[in-house]
Amino acid sequence: MNKAPKTDLNDPSFHDENAARERLERLLWPNGPVCPRCHVGSERIVKMEGKTTRPGLYNCRDCRKPFTVTVGTVFERSHIPLHKWLLAGHFLMCSKKGMSALQLSRMLGVTYEAAWFMFHRLRECAKVDPSGPLGGTNKVIEVDETYIGGKARNKAYGPAPKKHAVVALVEREGGVRSFHVANVDAKTLRPIVVKHASRKSYLMTDESGVYPKMGDEFAGHGTVNHSANEYVRSGGFIHSNSVESYFALLKRGLYGTFHSISEAHLPRYLAEFDFRLSHKKLSDTERGEALLSHAKGKRLMYRQPDETKDG
Numbered sequence: 001m002n003k004a005p006k007t008d009l010n011d012p013s014f015h016d017e018n019a020a021r022e023r024l025e026r027l028l029w030p031n032g033p034v035c036p037r038c039h040v041g042s043e044r045i046v047k048m049e050g051k052t053t054r055p056g057l058y059n060c061r062d063c064r065k066p067f068t069v070t071v072g073t074v075f076e077r078s079h080i081p082l083h084k085w086l087l088a089g090h091f092l093m094c095s096k097k098g099m100s101a102l103q104l105s106r107m108l109g110v111t112y113e114a115a116w117f118m119f120h121r122l123r124e125c126a127k128v129d130p131s132g133p134l135g136g137t138n139k140v141i142e143v144d145e146t147y148i149g150g151k152a153r154n155k156a157y158g159p160a161p162k163k164h165a166v167v168a169l170v171e172r173e174g175g176v177r178s179f180h181v182a183n184v185d186a187k188t189l190r191p192i193v194v195k196h197a198s199r200k201s202y203l204m205t206d207e208s209g210v211y212p213k214m215g216d217e218f219a220g221h222g223t224v225n226h227s228a229n230e231y232v233r234s235g236g237f238i239h240s241n242s243v244e245s246y247f248a249l250l251k252r253g254l255y256g257t258f259h260s261i262s263e264a265h266l267p268r269y270l271a272e273f274d275f276r277l278s279h280k281k282l283s284d285t286e287r288g289e290a291l292l293s294h295a296k297g298k299r300l301m302y303r304q305p306d307e308t309k310d311g
């Protein structure tokens with residue numbers, strides 16, 4: 001019998017501003033408050049606790065400027081209560097195929113525009129600078145390309161929308177990194193593959209002509225013959241099931257949840273899906289916290305001209 005999954009939507013940080021702020025402080029300042037300007041911590045920071053002081057305000061002894069935990073994060077100067085931001089991050093990270101801004105707006109009681117803005121800010125958190133390449137000795141990295149979009153729902157409305165090429169690297173039982181690329185020739189793909197895949201890894205690709213030379217740079221190279229429907233060979237080792245599943249999930253999510261994906265926003269959606277899949281071993285709560293812990297340095301205060309429509 002299946003055990004009922006644990007849900008923590010009752011956590012006070014999802015309902016109460018002070019609890020939300022304290023939770024964010026724990027996530028962003030694991031060793032205590034740090035001045036966002038001088039980056040000093042501990043004894044250089046004073047908590048301000050006057051009667052008229054709003055909660056969560058600190059003062060830096062070095063620059064003598066007050067700050068809160070949201071300074072320099074995607075939450076800075078937002079009029080949306082912090083507890084709603086935390087909920088949005090949690091929802092985004094526990095929805096396998098993503099969630100539409102319309103759904104979020106209904107769940108949080110915020111306008112569609114606000115919900116749309118929140119999700120895009122949170123997707124910025126999912127853009128994490130990689131600490132190093134995927135894979136390593138005895139690790140397998142599957143690489144494949146696909147096209148997003150390009151299917152006209154009704155040809156009467158004009159030409160088919162543009163297709164966007166995406167290449168993904170999936171370490172089996174490990175992280176995922178995907179990239180929007182101008183095309184899928186060796187010249188474009190090689191720099192991405194050798195940067196994000198450790199050469200000590202075993203590379204697994206299809207039989208496309210772009211990979212054999214690249215494959216020589218790795219500890220080993222296996223190829224999967226899609227056309228023969230020959231997914232499992234050599235005792236099940238030669239396959240690209242991980243990257244195929246990733247693309248299947250990405251497409252179900254993008255086509256099912258969103259009306260259209262504009263080229264400008266595609267990298268954010270890829271970051272969202274990469275982050276979720278790369279942290280799939282965590283619980284929903286842990287994954288939501290992992291996302292929030294990357295809220296620093298992602299502040300985007302002004303809306304871009306292209307951010308007024310969905311996608």
Ligand SMILES: [Zn+2]
Nearest residue numbers: 035038060063
């Ligand atoms: Zn300071």
